[in-house]
Amino acid sequence: MPRTDAIVPVILSGGAGTRLWPMSRPERPKQMLPLTAEETMLQLTARRAPSDAGFAAPIIVANALHADMIVEQLEQTGAEPQAVILEPMGRNTAPAIALAAVAAGGGATPLLVMPSDHVIADIPAFHAAIAAAMPKVAEGWMVTFGITPDHPETGYGYIQVGEAIGDGVHKVSRFVEKPPRDAAEAMVASGDHVWNGGIFLFRADIFLAALAEHAPEIVAAAQTSMNRAIREGNRILPDSAEFARSPSDSIDYAVMEKAAQVAVVPVAMGWSDVGSWDALHAISDCDGQGNACRGDVVAIDAVNCLVRAGAGKRIALVGVTDLIVVVDGDDVLILPRGRSQEVKRIIEAMKDQPGK
Template identity: 75%
Template structure:
């Protein structure tokens, strides 16, 4: 199977990466904060998650310069990080207010010209360990996308995960690509176990491939108020170089909805390319521990850490901090700035409760 880059060399228009970088990453507090969220941190490699996302759809693989949708407060950091890895954005759309993924992608599709260009929509804070497998899945889906299908990438499941949406894989449309039989929202444990055992479901990883015009057509059919708000916001946008500030009043009028609800679950021609590519959304400290390199005692440590008679812990010491542990196991310990987080492994999804409590204070 050719990779996406080699396939696109025969085409007039390369795939345009659309990188969604508006998230706050509160579940990785205290390192991830409003002023420097998860995607702008180097959590899994020397490069940040945003940089890794841009690299996996870079010019050396035949992709166009990315369109990035982000927060105005992070504009300088986004530009600096992308330029550092040779992936400067062709457009940096700075959302005046968060309206979820469907309107954000509408802004990107309009910024890309709204034509037949294929868009590869990617969250900025995911891990993909096997990039060649990802490129192969893109190549497999591309011909259908060019014919007007909307495609998503189904992650090969290895656990009855209740925190993800699932996709039931339907009839084959092309080698490695199937029609979506149905989308399943985050299921209870028993249903997740049944879907895993059936073998015909995959996780919804939130990565999409479709033509810009086809996405906008589906919005016009299923969410016309959303498209109208995005079009008016872009028509009245302020521009400075690659930075685009959509009109705040116009965009605020958009309904807030995810691409899954607004488009993918309603459209007729939706395909899925199942792929095992070492994917993780790094949605918690537990998830980070699961994909980290650990020492012989199962500890994943970063920064100035001393661990004695300690096992199966995730420990991160921020700049200027030292963390020492003796005789403990199965803990998550994170020290950053003036904040220290300590909790048992397995409960890291509850970090968002801490963030909510701190905001109320």
């Protein structure tokens, strides 16, 4: 794998994952849960960039509330992070990555930015895409990895793939917001659009320079808050007042859509953002009736259901089709498959009910 330095994985673990309520909650979001395997999604993410494949120790950027949980889970994988940056408040991905770039020294070190709650089934394909990107990264390009689409998804952003600038590497022609159905169908049919998977590779100094040009308030807040941070071993607590000065913005809006040297590596690697219970069903191992059941579940004459029973709970289904049933603690979620994005309506409704 060509590189100027060992690649530093930057794992973003600040999300709340409320779309997978009731199992995912602010105090224990989806990246901390074993949703797709015996290990949690955070642990699986850390394993994608192991030291024996030439990666450096990771930098984790996370919610301060989850500090102990993150350290404990990473210890179980044998991963020793070089830094666990504990955000005093959420400010979206651009400021979070800026903290990591500063922590990495702000030089030519390549940073591989990964959300902590995605699935990548084909790790060799992922590593091959990283290797393809590295020569352009060394030259100062910022690279995103575009997921080869297999259906016209309206819940993802898209990237139009431009001219080739290397082996498997292309210029980005444009970023596209989450499209309506007809536009998504047209982009998939065209063959020159990929999903925006939110995974990036660039040098720390190049990213910070792009921020300084396009979003100077973000980089100023990140640098000052890190200069005044409290450090406890490998835990870094950026100064709260200084970090609060940062605008809240995504890396796409703040930098990637504005910078000149932005490239994309299209890759089919069994990716999913597991953004809903429907998405989890789609990537789960199902029985002969299409049911994905976990926990203490009895399913009789049930077809194409996703069923999750939390600790100490039993779920029994008879003669039902296309249901999502999730029980966690005293909370029960029941809804038809295909409507799991509407969990956000449940979250909003509960906010309006005192004591919920």
